[in-house]
Amino acid sequence: TERTLVLVKPDGVRRALTGEILRRIEAKGYTVVALERRSADADLLAAHYAEHEGKPFFAPLLEFMGSGPVVAAVVEGNRVIEGVRSLAGATDPTVAAPGTIRGDLARTWDTAVVQNLVHGSDSPESAAREIALWFPSL
Ligand code: GTP
Ligand code: MG
Numbered sequence: 001t002e003r004t005l006v007l008v009k010p011d012g013v014r015r016a017l018t019g020e021i022l023r024r025i026e027a028k029g030y031t032v033v034a035l036e037r038r039s040a041d042a043d044l045l046a047a048h049y050a051e052h053e054g055k056p057f058f059a060p061l062l063e064f065m066g067s068g069p070v071v072a073a074v075v076e077g078n079r080v081i082e083g084v085r086s087l088a089g090a091t092d093p094t095v096a097a098p099g100t101i102r103g104d105l106a107r108t109w110d111t112a113v114v115q116n117l118v119h120g121s122d123s124p125e126s127a128a129r130e131i132a133l134w135f136p137s138l
Helices: 010-014 018-028 040-050 057-067 080-088 100-105 124-134
Strands: 001-010 031-040 070-077 118-120
Touching: 001 018, 001 124, 010 018, 010 040, 010 057, 018 031, 018 070, 018 080, 018 100, 018 118, 040 057, 040 124, 070 080, 070 124, 080 100, 080 118
Parallel strands: none
Antiparallel strands: 001 070, 001 118, 031 070
């Protein structure tokens, strides 16, 4: 079995979509094994998104992710990393397929950063790294 890190981003928490997002993940058959509402500090967010350092959207992305609490979860199941990415849909919410979290519930706003409700780790290496960052006791 496999684990992934899920974040309900600040837009999802603000819009009261935490339950809806976790519901879709659980309804698919995955198991939430850790769950915490958290205000992430800049160091944690910079480490989380280290792969994007130097890109033009890096500073706005950290600002957005720090603009309110997130809900962090560790989710478990066979092929869950791929599965959650599939449930989330494409990064750009305007074109994310209907039926996905982003496709059904997000859109593009006139803001500096793409607000797309949810994060899921993109590989086993990312998942291990991100789970260690957000849930060091696991
Ligand atoms: P995360 O789950 O947040 O990691 O999204 P992702 O894996 O679908 O996308 P990626 O890791 O490539 O990018 C992380 C975040 O940076 C995205 O969710 C967007 O908010 C933002 N982002 C990525 N690419 C772009 C881009 O080309 N332009 C802008 N403005 N923002 C971007
Ligand atoms: Mg990513």
